[in-house]
Each structure stands twice: as C-alpha cells, then as structure tokens.
Amino acid sequence: MGGEKLNLTLKIWRQNSPDDKGQFEEFKVEISPDASILEMLDELNNDLEREGKRPVAFESDCREGICGTCGIVINGHPHGPLPKTATCQLHMRNFKNGDVIYLEPFRAAAFPIIRDLIVDRSGFDKIQQAGAYISFNTGGAPDANSIPIGKDVAAAALDAAECIGCGACVAACKNSSAMLFVGAKVSQYALLPQGQPERYKRVQTMVAAMDEAGFGSCTNTYACEAECPKGISIMNIARMNRDFIKAKIVEQEVDI
Amino acid sequence: MKLESKVPEGNIAEKWTNHKFKMKLVNPANKRKYDLIVVGTGLAGASAAATLGELGYKVKVFTYHDSSRRAHSIAAQGGINAAKNYQNDGDSVFRLFYDTVKGGDFRSREANVYRLAEVSNNIIDQCVAQGVPFAREYGGLLANRSFGGAQVSRTFYARGETGQQLLLGAYSSLNRQIKNGNVTVYHRREMLDLVLVNGRAQGIVVRNLLTGEIEKYSAQAVILATGGYSNVYFLSTNAMNSNATAAWRAHKRGALFANPSFTQIHPTCLPVHGEGQSKLVLMSESLRNDGRIWVPKKAGDNRPPNEIPEEERDYYLERKYPAFGNLVPRDVASRNAKYVCDEGRGVNGERAVYLDFSDAIKRVGKKVIEEKYGNLFEMYENITGENPYEVPMKIYPAPHYTMGGLWVDYNLMSNIPGLFVLGEANFSDHGANRLGASALMQGLADGYFVIPYTIGNYLASEKPEKVDTDRAEFKEAVDNVKEGIAKLLSIDGKQTVDEIHKRLGHLLMDKVGMSRNEKGLKEVIEQIRELREEFWNDVKVVGTGEELNQTLERAGRVADFLELGELMAVDALNRNESCGAHFREEYQTEEGEALRNDEEYAYVAAWEFKKVGEWELHKEDLKFEYVKLATRSYK
C-alpha cells in the first residue's frame, strides 16, 4: 500500500434541485492511491466545508459494495470503469496522475435528480411492492429442511438474489430499462420451489409496476450486465420474458 | 427507580411458552385500531413492521435511507445461528443458550438468551419459506458452517452475503404489508426526538431529510430498531450513516442506557491504511474456519510472509488456545492481535496480523475455498490490491458491534411504557461479548417472534389512547428539535464535523477500546468533555436547515456521539472488572485473561440521564441458575 499522491481534475455534476438545469464544476484534488473514490469526495467536501461552500451531495452507506446506496457515473460508467465493483469499492490506484474524471448522477427519467449526484430510486421499491414476495404469514412456515433444494438451484437463485438494487443497470441502459433489476428478482423466486405458487402472477404484476414507474423497454444491448456491480446475468431477463409470455398466454391474467 | 426485568416464573425451558399463554391478546378486529411506529428497517425493524402488519396493526415505519432495503443489516456476511442440530453434532436449544451466555461472559439475562435460542429454529424456517437462498448440500438439505465460540456447526449462510439475503427476505415481507396497506413506509426521515404523553411513548419527531421539514407522528407504541453505535469510534465497520441519535434522544427523554461500554471490536477487519480513511471493512469471521492467524516470532521480521519459514511463525491463537484455536470468541481473538502488535510483532511492525489460507488451499483445493469465500477474497483484493489466494491476508480488529444499548425488560420494553427496543439497539442478549452469527439471529427473533406477542400484551393491558399531534407535548418536542438544529447552524466555527468526529474516535479507540484502565478512562472523560465544548463553539455546519443538508445530519449525530462517548467511559470506569469485550488492564489473570468479579459486578449497569455529562446508575442484578458462573476457558 502507499505510493505517491495523485493529482487529479474532477468534473462533478452540480445541480441544486430537481428542476435546476445543472452543470459540471471543476475541482483539482490531490489524493492517496489507497483512498476510495468516495473518500476522495469526503476530503473534497471537508475542504469545501472549511471554505464555507456547499459540499458535493452524494449518497453512500456501507462502503462495502452491498447496500446499493452509492452510485456515481464515473467517466461514463455507472460505478466506474472497473467491472463488478460498486462506486464505494473503486480505489484511486485505478487512476493515473493527471487524469480528468467526470462524476455524474445516474441518469434516467425514472430516477429524478435530487441534488448533485443523488437521485430518487423509489421506483425500484414500487416494483418490489408489486409482488416481490412469497405470500405467507410469520409463524406458518414448515421445517426448513422439508423443502429440499438442489445445491445448484440454490446457487442460481442466490446469483440472482445478490442484486443490490443500486440502479446501475438503469443508468447504463440507453433506454433506462429496469429489466435486469426486475428479472433478477423474478428469477430468484422462479427458480425456487417456494416461489412457484405465485410465479406467474408475480411476473405480471412486477412487469406492470415496472412499466408504470417510467422505465424504458429492454432492447437487448446488455449494457446492464456489463455495468452491474454484482455481475447479475441477462439470463434472468430471458427467464422473466419466458415467464411473462407464458403467463399471458396460458395463465390467469393479472395486470396491476 | 427499581428495574424490573419481568422475567416469567418457572423452568427456563417453559418461561416463554407460559408467558405467551399468560399474555393478553388484542382481538383481531381491534388490531387495526392501533397505530404503531417502528423506527429502522434493518432485520429487527423490518421483521417487526412486517409481522405487526400481518397481524393487522397499522404500522408506520421510518428510515433515513432512500429505501428500506439499505439498512446496515445488509452488510452482515457470515451467517445466522440456529439450534437445528441438522449436523447431528450435539447441538440443542440448551447448548446454543449455554454457548451464548458463556460467550457473553455472564453479563446477559439468562431468560432472554434462552428465548433467543428457542426461537432460533423458527427463524430459519421463516427465512427459507421467504425464499432466502441459503447454502445447500448436494442432497438439497441446508448446509452449515462453524463460527467462533462454538464447537458445533450451527451457522446457516448464503455465501458471504447472509445479512443481505435475510434483510431482503424481511424487506419482501414488509413490501407485502405495504401493498396490503397495513404498513406505511416513510423514507429519508431521521428520528430526532421521542414524544411522551403522560409518561408513555406516544410519538416521534423526525426531520424530512429532503426538505428539512420537522414532522411529527403519533402512535400508541413506539418501537426503536435503530442499530448500534460503533460509529462513535469514527472508524468502524458500521455503515457511514449508522448512528445512535434515535436511541440517544430516547435516552435523554428517560430511557435507560445499559452497559454502554460493552463494544465489540471484531478481529477480522482490514487494517487502517491512512488518515483519509472513512471506514473499516470487515472480513467475515467465517474466514477463521479455514484461515490460520499468525505473526512472525521475532519482532522486526519484515520478510514477505511467504519467505518466513514455518518454524519462525507464531500461530498464537492455536498455541494459546489449543481447544478452540483460531475459533476463539471475538474478544479473545481481538485482544490477542492487539498484544502481538503491542509486542512489535505485527506485520512490518504495523498494526496487522496475517490470516493465511495456504494450508486450507493445499488441503481442500482453491476451488472449494473460492466457493466458500470467493466474494470476500475478491473484496479484499479490490481494496488492498493483493491476491489472498497467494499472499496471506492482513487483518486487524475494528469496532463492529455494540452489545450495550437501551435497557429493556423481558418483553423488550424499555423503562418508558410503550417504548420497545429491538435488535442491536437494545442491550439484552449478548452480555459483554456477542458470538458470531448471533446478531442476525437476535434481530430477527425480536422482530418476527417476540415483539408481536409482547406488544399485544402491552396494548391489551395498558390500553394507550390515540393522541393528536396538536398536543403540547408534540409542540415541545418539535421546538426542542428545531432549537438544536438552529444552534448547530449558528456556531459557524472553523472545524468540520468529520474532524471533530475523528478526534473523538481516536480518543475512544485509544482509551475505551480493546483494553481500558482507570487512569486512561479518567483522562478520556475530561478530554471528551473538552472536545464537546470545542464542538459546540467551533464546529462549522454549512447550508441551512430547510434543505437536504448532509453536513447538518452528521453534525447532529456527532453531537450525540460526544455525549454517548463520555457515558461509555463512565460505564467502563464504573465496572471494576474485566468481562468479555470490556477488558480492564487492572483486572486480569496471570495468563492475561479477563478476570470477572461476579461478587460485585454481576449486574446490568443501566444509566439514567440527568443532564449532559451526568447520569445516575441503576443496577439490574443478574442471576445464573442454568449456566453456572465459571471462568470462560477456550483452552
């Protein structure tokens, strides 16, 4: 660890409110290569605060890549240029001295900008509320081992369930589609025996909620998969498509 | 004030069953007439809100996050304990109870711990039914791993993302209730005060973090599930926003704060690398299953690890604790890492020890290790730039969990009627040290299986009225909050909130961390008081209160930490013994192990707030009828 400090030029999106137009503001920083990009912003903000200026608004929480709170578009890549890495885990050693770095919010009509790098991702919650659950009440569950699930099936379900709900898929998509996010949740339940009773109802209500929340349609460019910090597979979208089509053709119709 | 634990009579194995029968019930049709407030959407809060919603109560749930799925429970890695005995290795409810009481170094309440062990099995059933994809054996049944402080394999897990999967499970149940209309979720709201009406908790005051508006909400009971206060140390494994404010403001309204000095410093975290660091990253304790901890035998041996021959390495945990080896409880592992580093034997003389997987890789192959810990290894490489498959990991202890918290009785109700406290925010189950994979268990036990019963009993027997938020009590609380915010904004000093927070963290880590002594504690109390003065005279909070203002949010939290930090030191100074994570240098055995004083200190220290910097101590005596008081031995 350690090494020479990096001198960088940051161009950060500043936007006071959702209706504000917004523009880039330039900052020069000197930072240790061991720092994460958010720690760099922490330092910058402390400097701004000392000068009595408004710090750059950005969100983060766990800083371990699992809570999904952070999310900055760094040089055009949601969560930055490193694959399978959330913003909070991007360390400055991945940049070179003298680099210019553009920091922007996730852009999508369904994710209105609140301030600077913070966006409103409540659309995701609405989709989950539309059916991302198994309907039963606490206390009624049978013994956990009464439902055998193959090791590979459980692993595949977990691969889908690992989604951290950050919204990078939407930010990466030229259509601002949320299909990877929704596909992952639909798949988790579609793969597991516990999810079967509501499988075809769930896919219909969740897709309807996704559309109502203003996300675009998938055109299979797969930018989402490339930018997903958890590497969620587009095969989850295929599974959702299959379930949706089957549901609409042979299962009971449900919309919203 | 007399602290009544309300532990039911009878044999420990029947207390909860009998109590459930004796408690009063709320008629199903009447449940919808009760408004309940839940603050926090972590494992405890989300599971409580969902379950109460299922029962038919009208629940308002609050979080400062943009989504309830982001609560810090999500970052728990290793697993969740349950006494299923699926491995046929001798586990039982009693053994889980026994291990937890012993692991907590006899400073927890037996009856609470037994109930925790008892409902642990229901939690696994519940989560599997929710679709939580736990790890499986090839035959399709659930897999287990072992964890520190236990000699059985009872930990259920989903790779290194167990907390995420359990939280998303609770979140799914919560979403179902939101859709059903029984639960309303209020995002981006931070609780800043508790409202008491006739001595009962009947509402809260929150700040809308987007608009800055101060809002008030009333209910017939308030449940706090707001997590722990490890961030008082500035550098901890907690999330950036984790804070003590909700619990602290309740404390200032009269709720007792119990055992504040019991803070867990987790042994397997990444070492500190620089002053600009914002937080410490935990590597799951499960790594200790396969990783061997060592340092060079000689101080000043700065060769690369792979060049240090076997006979010149000190596998100090295996040497000192042959029975448990690398799986000793967290406090023991942490303290020993501190000792070897104090001796100058840390990696390159720094504060770090090796966690080495080369033997495990030789034994079971890289593929198996990758399957078990792949994402943790990736994370490590990502942060440090070193490949742990080839070079041993460097680890060092970091503040991680707080056993202390608001005092609650057996029903999880604080001394304020109608104020319930769940999960890490309360003090009840882990004593002076929490065992690995027990936090998730406790959060979910409290939320899914305890509060739904005990709150019904409170509502049915006390029959709290609905109150209007126009009442004077609400106005007084709102004014109190507004005044606090105005004061913070008016100081306009020179130091940033983070600077002062860092200084507080250094003080606490140094003197109220892994080991404490009288002199240091007395000093630190003075130093914290001075720092608090400095804060209120010299902090700079830019912006206004009527907008999104993250600096203001942090300032309020640090202001509370500056009071809580003092109480931690006061509590540590009061407790003239060593127990679990609370290690007083004056009280140790000849081998350097914690020396308890059961005669004088087998009690819960519950502190009543008098004014800033002044508390009154109340004691709840602890009786150990089922696990005999004994010196913990992991040798």
Place this chain on the structure above:
Amino acid sequence: MGWLTTSLNRSIGKKFVMALTGSLLMLFLIIHLIGNLTLYGGREAFNGYVETLEVVKPVVRVIEVILAAIFIFHIFNGVRLWWENKKANPGKYAINANKEITTFSSRTTIVTGSIIFIFLVLHLSTFWYQFNISGHPETGSFEFYDIVVYWFNQPVYSIVYIIAVLLLGFHLNHGFQSAFQTFGWNNKKYFPVIKLTGTIYAIVISLGFASIPLYFLLTGGK
C-alpha cells in the same frame, strides 16, 4: 380481448411483438433470398421461378398482405419503442462509455431499421410496383427479369441496394439473438451458439442479397 392489448402494450409485450414479427421476417428473408438466387441461373431459371409463383397468385397475394401487416407491426412497434425509450432516458453522459460495452448492431437498430425502411419503399416502388402494376420503366414489359436487369445495371441503384442489405446484416445480427432472448429461449450454454448462428445468418443473408447486384454490375446479366 382486453388482456391481449394490455399484454402487448406492456414492455415485454412490445418486445415480444418485435421478436415475433422480426422472426417471421427473418424466415421470409430466407425464402426471398433462395428465390433471388435463381437469377444466377439466368433468364429462364428466374422466369421459371416467377411463373411457379404466378400459378399460386392468390396465395401470394394473401402472403403479401400478411407480410405487409408484419412489416407495419414491426416498424410501428420499433418506432414506438424508440420514442418511448428516448423519453425514458433524458440525457447522455459527458463520456459515452456505452460504446465500450455494447455492440454496434445492438445500439443502432433504429438507424439501420429506418434506412432499411426507406430502402424498402424504394425496393417496392421499383421491383414490386413495376412488375405488378406499371411494367418496365422504358419498355413497359412485365417480364420480371428485364426489370431486374434494368435496375441492377444502374450503378447508383445497385450501390444503394448493396449498402442497404449490408445494413440489414447488422440489423439481423442483433435481431436474431435478440429474438431468442425475448422469447426467453436463452441460457448461458446456448447463448454463444445463438449469437454465432445469428451472425452467420446475417452474413449469409446480407452477402447473398448483395452479391446479386454486384454480379449484374460486373457481368451485365445474360
């Protein structure tokens, strides 16, 4: 039938329409190319093929109507998706990194599609219109081979034709694998095979069509 329109108006419903109509058009292209390849057999071979179709003229007419409907659905839906997706995505980033992670063909379906549409109009207004309605632009003859020779001997027309079918290749390269994905007939095992097949299909179709005007330009036809 309310469920049908609701379903087809859902995002996946719209994708499904694209994939279904696209797949049918891809089948049609295979038949169309096989027919066109008879041009390599000279006047008699091609006329033989045309006469065979004349025998089943009513069937051809029905198929033409269906084809037209499929085209219209595909185009209408495509434009609608493009428009709605543009609305869903308000702006671009300072640095467009999308290029690094997506293929040219998948990013440009609206562009290649639009050009193919313009070409389609030109194509129908020449070959289809003149064969069925107006006759050879100079002689008034209704012999299809003559019409083909007339147009393919015009360098500008042939070059436009070649460019259009090459762009069609990119469109198909995306469309083929995309259809499988949309139908949900995709998994990690088959995906590489599907993509490869799609690319081979796109190359065969576009080069197959492009070779014909090239052949006429170079040889003048027989």
